[in-house]
Amino acid sequence: MAVVNLPSGPLTLSGRTAWETPAGPPSSRIAYAAAHVVADPRAENAPGAPAVLDWEATLAFRRHLWSHGLGVAEAMDTAQRGMGLDYAATRELVRRSAAEAAACGGRIVAGVATDQLPPGPASLDQIRFAYERQLADVSEAGAVPVLMCSRHLAATAHDADDYLAIYRPLLDVADQPVVLHWLGTAFDPALEGYWGSSDVDKATESVLELINSNPAKVDGIKISLLDADHEIRLRRRLPPGVRLYTGDDFNYPELIRGDEQGYSDALLGIFAAIAPAAAAAFAALDRGDLESYDRIFAPTVPLSRHIFKKPTFYYKTGIVFLAWLAGHQPHFTMVGGLQSGRSVPHFAELIELADAAGLLPDPDLAAHRANRFFEVTVG
Numbered sequence: 001m002a003v004v005n006l007p008s009g010p011l012t013l014s015g016r017t018a019w020e021t022p023a024g025p026p027s028s029r030i031a032y033a034a035a036h037v038v039a040d041p042r043a044e045n046a047p048g049a050p051a052v053l054d055w056e057a058t059l060a061f062r063r064h065l066w067s068h069g070l071g072v073a074e075a076m077d078t079a080q081r082g083m084g085l086d087y088a089a090t091r092e093l094v095r096r097s098a099a100e101a102a103a104c105g106g107r108i109v110a111g112v113a114t115d116q117l118p119p120g121p122a123s124l125d126q127i128r129f130a131y132e133r134q135l136a137d138v139s140e141a142g143a144v145p146v147l148m149c150s151r152h153l154a155a156t157a158h159d160a161d162d163y164l165a166i167y168r169p170l171l172d173v174a175d176q177p178v179v180l181h182w183l184g185t186a187f188d189p190a191l192e193g194y195w196g197s198s199d200v201d202k203a204t205e206s207v208l209e210l211i212n213s214n215p216a217k218v219d220g221i222k223i224s225l226l227d228a229d230h231e232i233r234l235r236r237r238l239p240p241g242v243r244l245y246t247g248d249d250f251n252y253p254e255l256i257r258g259d260e261q262g263y264s265d266a267l268l269g270i271f272a273a274i275a276p277a278a279a280a281a282f283a284a285l286d287r288g289d290l291e292s293y294d295r296i297f298a299p300t301v302p303l304s305r306h307i308f309k310k311p312t313f314y315y316k317t318g319i320v321f322l323a324w325l326a327g328h329q330p331h332f333t334m335v336g337g338l339q340s341g342r343s344v345p346h347f348a349e350l351i352e353l354a355d356a357a358g359l360l361p362d363p364d365l366a367a368h369r370a371n372r373f374f375e376v377t378v379g
Contacts, residue, residue, distance in 0.1 A: 002363035004370045006348045007378050013355050013363040019276035025069040025107065026282035029256060029263070030243065032071040032109060033271035033278075034078035035062055036319050037085060037093065041333040051080075051089040051335040058093070059100050061272075061328050068279035070271060071107030072097060074143060077187060078269040079111075080316055082151065084336025087116040091137050098141040109179055109267070110143035114150040122152045128166050132173065139175055144219065146179040146267075151190045160196030160206035167210050177219035179245065179267070182207065184225040186312040200225065204234055215239040222247045222267045226312075228255055236261055249308045249315070253281075253297040257290070269315060270304040273322045274359060303353040306346075314341035318350055325351065325366040326359065332373065344377050 002013040025031075038061065039045045043052030062072050074097045075081060075090045085093075094110045101108035114122070114130035122130075127150060138145045147170060157163055171178065185192050195203035211218050220243030223231050228251040235244040246255045246264035255264040271278050277300050284292035307318035317338055324332040332339055351360075351370055360366040 002367035004351055004367045005374060006351070007344060007374065008348065011352060011355070013360060013367055014358075015360075015363040016355075016358040017276070017361045019280045019358065020283075021067060021276075022069045022279045022283050025071070026279075026286055028286045029282060030071065030107075030245075030265040031069075031256075031271065031278065031282060032073040032107065032245070032267040033065045033275055034073040034076040034267060034269040035065060035272050036316060036323065037079045037089075037335065038320075038323075038329045039333045039335045041331045045084070045333065045335045045337065047084075047337050049336075051085045053089060053093070053335070054329070055096065057329045059096060061323065062097055062100055062106075063104065064328060065272065065275055066101070066104050066106035068275045069282065070275055070279065071109065072101065073146065073267050074098075074108055074110040076111045076146065076148070076269075077183065077313075078272060078316060078319065080335055080338065081111060081113060081148070082115055082188070083313070083316070084334065084338055087134075089335075090115070094138055094143060095141045098143045102142055108143045109146050110138045110141065111148045111181075112138050112145045112178075113148040114152045117152055122156060124156060124162060124166060127152050127156060128169060131166065131170055135170060135174060144176065144179065145174065146181050146222065148181045149183045149188070149191050149194055151188070154191050154194050157196065160202075160209075163194075163196050163206060164210055168213060171210075171214045171217040174217055177217050179219050180207070180211070180221040182221060182223050182225065183247070186226055186310070187224055188313060200227070200230060204230070207234075208237060211242055212239060215242055218242050220245050220265065224248065226250050231255060231264065232259075235264060249304045250301075252304070253294065253301065257285070257293065269319065270300070270307065273307065273319050273354075274300045274303070274357065276361075277357060277359060299353075299357040300359075303350070303357050303359070306349055306353055314338070317341035318346070321347055321350060322354055322359065325354065325369055327362050327365050332369075344374070347373070
């Protein structure tokens with residue numbers, strides 16, 4: 001038996017992992033997993049230091065996601081954009097991941113932002129140029145661009161017109177349809193008032209004005225506001241051919257399942273942690289087996305809500321901890337020293353929830369690593 005000595009008492013891991021690897025990507029939905037990066041534990045990955053990655057482990061994790069039929073959303077906030085991953089490392093990450101995707105036929109989108117600019121004030125012209133440079137980098141690498149929310153733009157823009165003045169020219173120069181990105185303040189408090197208003201309904205009108213002005217250049221929009229009702233309302237107003245990619249890590253099963261008026265595709269950080277279960281759920285959805293779809297996803301939701309609990313922007317720490325327990329990387333180290341972002345009780349509950357969801361494929365390994373962690377942190 002694999003027993004974890006949690007601070008609250010021993011836990012015998014169930015070892016329940018019965019997920020079959022699918023033959024290919026899902027046919028009924030498009031699904032991307034926003035992948036984390038694996039730090040080099042021998043490098044100076046301290047707060048404020050340039051990121052140094054373990055490239056083999058980082059790319060191996062992406063191959064794991066593609067093997068389960070999921071696309072990879074590269075260099076997103078899950079990869080610690082703005083929380084340890086600098087743009088030099090980001091550019092190389094996109095280049096290497098896109099080459100891996102081409103080699104295996106996997107889907108890949110990649111984040112375009114303005115984080116090569118120094119912290120502090122920037123003009124709208126500087127912001128537009130930074131976006132254009134990254135847009136070119138991602139397109140040249142061979143990935144589909146995701147126009148990410150920019151902290152610089154949130155700090156500089158005065159109203160919706162400033163956002164449209166940035167985004168419309170980007171759509172014009174893009175050589176392919178892009179994915180827009182709307183990240184809520186739970187994920188990044190610096191994005192307050194994005195799209196020109198702190199009123200979500202007013203901001204939504206600005207988003208729709210942008211999309212409707214050039215729908216042929218918009219593949220879809222990724223929404224991470226953790227508001228399922230708002231997502232459904234926006235989804236129903238999108239022009240034909242423009243997808244809604246849910247980024248709601250609390251309510252994803254019902255949003256992806258959809259209703260009589262449509263459904264959401266997915267671009268989710270939690271999919272990096274639950275890839276085998278997510279692949280099995282999509283396979284059930286493809287064959288019309290909604291009972292199995294609901295049953296498979298159900299135990300992943302408490303896990304996701306725990307990983308993404310407030311302060312939500314530290315969810316990356318839980319994602320990496322679970323990747324370590326599941327054997328996807330040999331250590332629990334993060335760029336920027338972010339492994340300290342969650343508490344011992346948080347990790348203890350994460351282990352219980354991951355085991356209940358069948359996401360610890362090697363219980364003996366998971367128990368061994370968890371016990372070492374608690375021995376060091378608790379004594």
